[in-house]
Amino acid sequence: MPKGQPSRVPDDGLTTRQRRNRPLLMVHTGDGKGKSSAAFGLALRGWNQGWRIGVFQFVKSAKWRIGEQTVLERLGRLHEETGEGGPVEWHKMGSGWSWSRKQGDEVDHASAAVEGWHEITRRLAEERHDLLILDEFTYPMGWGWVDVDEVVDVLTHRPGHQHVVITGRRADPRLIDAADLVTEMAKVKHPMDAGQKGQRGIEW
Amino acid sequence: MPKGQPSRVPDDGLTTRQRRNRPLLMVHTGDGKGKSSAAFGLALRGWNQGWRIGVFQFVKSAKWRIGEQTVLERLGRLHEETGEGGPVEWHKMGSGWSWSRKQGDEVDHASAAVEGWHEITRRLAEERHDLLILDEFTYPMGWGWVDVDEVVDVLTHRPGHQHVVITGRRADPRLIDAADLVTEMAKVKHPMDAGQKGQRGIEW
Numbered sequence: 004m005p006k007g008q009p010s011r012v013p014d015d016g017l018t019t020r021q022r023r024n025r026p027l028l029m030v031h032t033g034d035g036k037g038k039s040s041a042a043f044g045l046a047l048r049g050w051n052q053g054w055r056i057g058v059f060q061f062v063k064s065a066k067w068r069i070g071e072q073t074v075l076e077r078l079g080r081l082h083e084e085t086g087e088g089g090p091v092e093w094h095k096m097g098s099g100w101s102w103s104r105k106q107g108d109e110v111d112h113a114s115a116a117v118e119g120w121h122e123i124t125r126r127l128a129e130e131r132h133d134l135l136i137l138d139e140f141t142y143p144m145g146w147g148w149v150d151v152d153e154v155v156d157v158l159t160h161r162p163g164h165q166h167v168v169i170t171g172r173r174a175d176p177r178l179i180d181a182a183d184l185v186t187e188m189a190k191v192k193h194p195m196d197a198g199q200k201g202q203r204g205i206e207w
Numbered sequence: 208m209p210k211g212q213p214s215r216v217p218d219d220g221l222t223t224r225q226r227r228n229r230p231l232l233m234v235h236t237g238d239g240k241g242k243s244s245a246a247f248g249l250a251l252r253g254w255n256q257g258w259r260i261g262v263f264q265f266v267k268s269a270k271w272r273i274g275e276q277t278v279l280e281r282l283g284r285l286h287e288e289t290g291e292g293g294p295v296e297w298h299k300m301g302s303g304w305s306w307s308r309k310q311g312d313e314v315d316h317a318s319a320a321v322e323g324w325h326e327i328t329r330r331l332a333e334e335r336h337d338l339l340i341l342d343e344f345t346y347p348m349g350w351g352w353v354d355v356d357e358v359v360d361v362l363t364h365r366p367g368h369q370h371v372v373i374t375g376r377r378a379d380p381r382l383i384d385a386a387d388l389v390t391e392m393a394k395v396k397h398p399m400d401a402g403q404k405g406q407r408g409i410e411w
Contacts, residue, residue, distance in 0.1 A: 027398060031241060035390040040248025041241030047251070048244075048274035070252035077291070078278070087281070185396040186239040191389035194231060 026164045027183045032141060032174035035188035042136045042168045043071045049166070050078050050088040054133035059123055060095035061116055061139045061171075067095070068138070089133070094119075116143035120154070130163040141171030144178065155181045230368045231387045236345065236378035239392035246340045246372045247275045253370070254282050254292040258337035263327055264299035265320055265343045265375075271299070272342070293337070298323075320347035324358070334367040345375030348382065359385045 029045075031038035046056050058075065060068065072093050079091030094101050096119055099110045103118060120143070126132060143149050155177050158167060169178065179185050233249075235242035250260050262279065264272065276297050283295030298305050300323055303314045307322060324347070330336060347353050359381050362371060373382065383389050 025398075030395075032395075033393070035392075036388065037235060037241055037245030037248070037390050037392065040246075040252075041244040041392075042248070043251060044241070044244025044247040044275065047247060047278045051274040051277050070255040071248065073255050074251045074282070074292070077285070081281070081285070088278070179395065182396060183398045184240065185394075186241050187393040187395050188239075188241065188245075189237070189391040189393055191234075191236075191383065191391050192386060193389075194229075194387045 024164070025183075026161075027166050028158055028181060029166070029168040029184040029186075030141075030174050030178060030182045031168065031170045031186050031188060032172060032179075033187035033189050034172055035190035036193070037188045038170040038172075039068065039071075039138050041186070041188075042138065042170050043075065045168060046075060046091075046134060046136060049134040050075070050082075050091065052133075053089040054166075055089050055131065056091045056134050056136070057126065057132035058091075058093045058095075058136045058138060059119055059140070060093075060097075061119060061137065061143050062096060063112060064097065067097075092132070094122075113143070113146070113148040116148040119143075120149045124157050127157060127161045127165060130165060132165060134166045134168070137167065137169045139171045140169045141174045141178070144175055145171075145173050151175045151177050154178070228368070229387075230365075231370050232362055232385060233370070233372040233388040233390075234378050234382060234386045235372065235374045235390050235392060236376060236383075237391035237393050238376055239394035240397070241392045242374040242376075243272065243275075243342050245390070245392075246342065246374050247279065249372060250279060250295075250338060250340060253338040254279070254286075254295065256337075257293040258370075259293050259335065260295045260338050260340070261330065261336035262295075262297045262299075262340045262342060263323055263344070264297070264301075265323060265341065265347050266300060267316060268301065271301075296336075298326075317347070317350070317352040320352040323347075324353045328361050331361060331365045331369060334369060336369060338370045338372070341371065341373045343375045344373045345378045345382070348379055349375075349377050355379045355381050358382070 031041055046058070050056055056075065072095070075091050076093055078088055082088045082090050096112070096115050099115060100119055100122070102122065123135065123137065126135070144151050144154060159181055161167070174185070235245055250262070253260055260279065276299070279295050280297055282292055286292045286294050300316070300319050303319060304323055304326070306326065327339065327341065330339070348355050348358060363385055365371070
């Protein structure tokens with residue numbers, strides 16, 4: 004998208020620079036592909052700026068997005084080895100979060116989602132990351148596992164300069180209201196409609 | 208997006224495996240953000256599969272997407288150094304393509320776009336890449352600098368197993384017809400609407 008001029012200048016008492024550098028709450032929603040890929044594309048850019056990247060995947064399968072995880076964690080190790088870019092942490096719910104003692108069959112997904120959200124709340128308070136990607140987080144919000152009003156409140160009042168991207172279908176209207184940037188990825192055409200199943204490198 | 212079942216099985220004489228592994232022509236269009244970021248997110252996954260990635264940026268500014276370029280080229284060097292992932296080539300039109308002798312002020316953008324497309328045609332015939340990203344390529348198509356029917360013909364008949372992603376607004380209906388996967392990134396809300404200009408790490 005070409006860099007443009009804002010369509011109006013708001014009466015919010017901020018200078019252009021303050022407004023420009025305001026941290027963003029971004030939502031990628033809709034039924035089409037690219038919601039998470041676009042978030043990880045943004046992580047590339049952020050890593051290159053030296054940002055501390057934190058990915059929190061609210062998914063059940065540990066295999067999901069293994070390609071992106073491998074590469075972003077590799078970039079994190081590159082940062083440790085050479086100082087290039089920024090540090091990367093990738094946590095997935097899968098069969099229990101990596102910081103949790105609960106693993107495998109004993110995990111209750113609703114409780115795990117709540118635990119993930121509590122950890123994110125703590126990290127936001129501590130300003131641990133410059134970019135947080137809460138991948139597929141609309142689902143635990145939609146299923147009522149985490150309280151939408153609480154999520155919106157915590158995100159709206161997060162301190163410092165922390166960008167947050169939330170991905171997933173059916174984003175709650177309250178989240179969309181609170182967000183600065185919302186893109187809907189709409190499915191125009193998908194190979195599954197023509198009988199083609201997902202394939203390596205494209206879907207995972 | 209969860210892995211699903213196809214909604215119907217086509218009568219195309221292909222086995223499920225053949226159909227699954229069919230190379231895809233993908234289009235990311237629409238007025239919203241994330242079209243290119245999602246393509247570069249896909250490149251992460253492809254790189255991790257060892258794919259040979261080729262990015263061709265049909266943009267005028269050499270500064271555009273410098274973050275993504277830096278990181279993907281870094282991954283390309285990592286491949287050369289360690290054998291991890293796959294090789295990466297990134298070419299941008301900017302003030303002349305890197306393979307061209309014409310540089311700087313003498314560049315005519317329409318001619319440069321045609322030259323870029325001819326190079327891509329040659330590379331497709333030679334099967335030089337496993338994933339080609341033609342970033343912002345809808346614009347030279349829309350401006351009539353390259354012939355849409357020719358582009359669709361070359362892409363439809365490309366040999367081997369080459370995935371292609373084309374990004375940009377206002378994709379031609381003939382391109383959408385020919386594509387296997389089309390996502391429209393629709394703008395629901397953008398910070399510029401609230402008077403916020405683009406910022407480092409988010410827009411570039």
